[in-house]
Amino acid sequence: MANKLVVGIDIRDLRVAKTGARTYLEEILREFKNNDHGCEIKFFDSPFPVYGGRNKVLKLAEHVRFFFWKQAVLPVKAYLNNCDVLFCPDYFVPYIHLGYQPIPLFHDAFFYEYPEQVNPLWLKMFRTLGVSAAKRAPYLVTISEYSKTRLAHFTGIQPQKIISIYNGVKKSPARPPDEPGPVITTPTSKFILHVGVLEKRKNLVKLVEAVKALHQAGHTGYSLVIVGQSSSKDELDGSAELKAAIKRENLEDFVMMYGYASDEELSQLYRTASLYVFPSLNEGFGLPVLEAFHYKLPVLVAGNTCLPEIGGDAVLCFDPFDSHDICDKIRKVVEDPGLAEALVKKGTERLKMFSWQKNAEELVKVFHLAAGKGSFRR
Numbered sequence: 016m017a018n019k020l021v022v023g024i025d026i027r028d029l030r031v032a033k034t035g036a037r038t039y040l041e042e043i044l045r046e047f048k049n050n051d052h053g054c055e056i057k058f059f060d061s062p063f064p065v066y067g068g069r070n071k072v073l074k075l076a077e078h079v080r081f082f083f084w085k086q087a088v089l090p091v092k093a094y095l096n097n098c099d100v101l102f103c104p105d106y107f108v109p110y111i112h113l114g115y116q117p118i119p120l121f122h123d124a125f126f127y128e129y130p131e132q133v134n135p136l137w138l139k140m141f142r143t144l145g146v147s148a149a150k151r152a153p154y155l156v157t158i159s160e161y162s163k164t165r166l167a168h169f170t171g172i173q174p175q176k177i178i179s180i181y182n183g184v185k186k187s188p189a190r191p192p193d194e195p196g197p198v199i200t201t202p203t204s205k206f207i208l209h210v211g212v213l214e215k216r217k218n219l220v221k222l223v224e225a226v227k228a229l230h231q232a233g234h235t236g237y238s239l240v241i242v243g244q245s246s247s248k249d250e251l252d253g254s255a256e257l258k259a260a261i262k263r264e265n266l267e268d269f270v271m272m273y274g275y276a277s278d279e280e281l282s283q284l285y286r287t288a289s290l291y292v293f294p295s296l297n298e299g300f301g302l303p304v305l306e307a308f309h310y311k312l313p314v315l316v317a318g319n320t321c322l323p324e325i326g327g328d329a330v331l332c333f334d335p336f337d338s339h340d341i342c343d344k345i346r347k348v349v350e351d352p353g354l355a356e357a358l359v360k361k362g363t364e365r366l367k368m369f370s371w372q373k374n375a376e377e378l379v380k381v382f383h384l385a386a387g388k389g390s391f392r393r
Contacts, residue, residue: 057096085103184308214252223239242276
């Protein structure tokens with residue numbers, strides 16, 4: 016019997032990653048622990064805590080530690096464990112190859128699209144070392160065809176070297192049907208839900224304006240619940256603008272900024288929401304779309320970047336720069352139960368396209384391809 020392919024996976028980013036990047040790592044870790052998919056999997060982590068605060072000196076020190084991990088410690092770990100492939104789901108792979116083939120995962124092209132929202136030192140390191148190392152890798156993995164197109168455009172990496180593999184839906188906490196969930200009091204019983212970190216690109220000010228227009232159209236029974244924390248990066252954080260918009264539109268009693276939600280609380284909010292609205296100006300994938308499908312919610316998304324690709328015919332698209340168009344699309348759903356039901360049915364069907372098992376199976380194909388032991392076919 017042929018020896019198994021030895022695959023190392025860098026999971027250090029679990030110590031600091033949030034939102035979609037964290038979900039990706041958690042789900043991949045769970046999937047490969049439950050099923051090695053014919054490979055020998057090695058998980059590599061640093062024994063030291065990772066600093067995630069805002070102190071500039073400590074942040075700089077953490078950047079140095081990160082690159083020491085990537086360019087010195089991780090290569091040696093992969094070498095000593097006889098890895099054929101080293102998979103890094105956080106953009107950065109070692110520049111040197113000690114007998115293994117590195118595979119980076121780029122979630123998006125935000126480093127290029129929003130340079131003003133990234134620490135200048137980190138941006139320089141990414142463009143000089145991160146992209147250079149990715150170009151030396153046999154393949155680069157990303158999470159949507161949209162991200163693939165943008166990465167090829169900005170990095171100059173040939174499209175045939177970039178392989179898009181869709182994410183799956185985050186596992187929801189199991190709960191017996193007769194067991195009540197957490198008691199959460201929302202501003203109104205019917206509410207629009209949005210989940211995600213409060214970054215500027217999430218475009219939540221326009222969503223608040225759309226809710227105001229919805230009220231002016233007579234639908235005052237609907238409120239907005241926003242789940243998510245402020246960004247830890249000052250350049251990205253949009254919480255101040257969001258709070259100002261809520262006050263300006265006199266919606267303090269109709270917009271709940273929930274903050275962090277546990278898995279149980281988030282599940283309960285999804286279960287009790289009326290619809291999900293995703294007005295983001297740029298996404299690499301948009302995991303909440305799948306989560307909303309899972310909880311049988313009608314889903315409305317910005318008609319840009321990857322969101323129409325992921326949602327397909329199961330979502331209703333709007334112009335994210337026009338709060339009145341967002342409102343009009345919301346009205347279509349709340350005023351037409353048949354449309355809402357149709358969207359839910361399509362969402363349930365489309366969800367079958369996405370799973371972490373399928374993601375892992377396709378990753379393994381890329382690993383074999385990189386090691387010269389297979390081909391990539393969907």
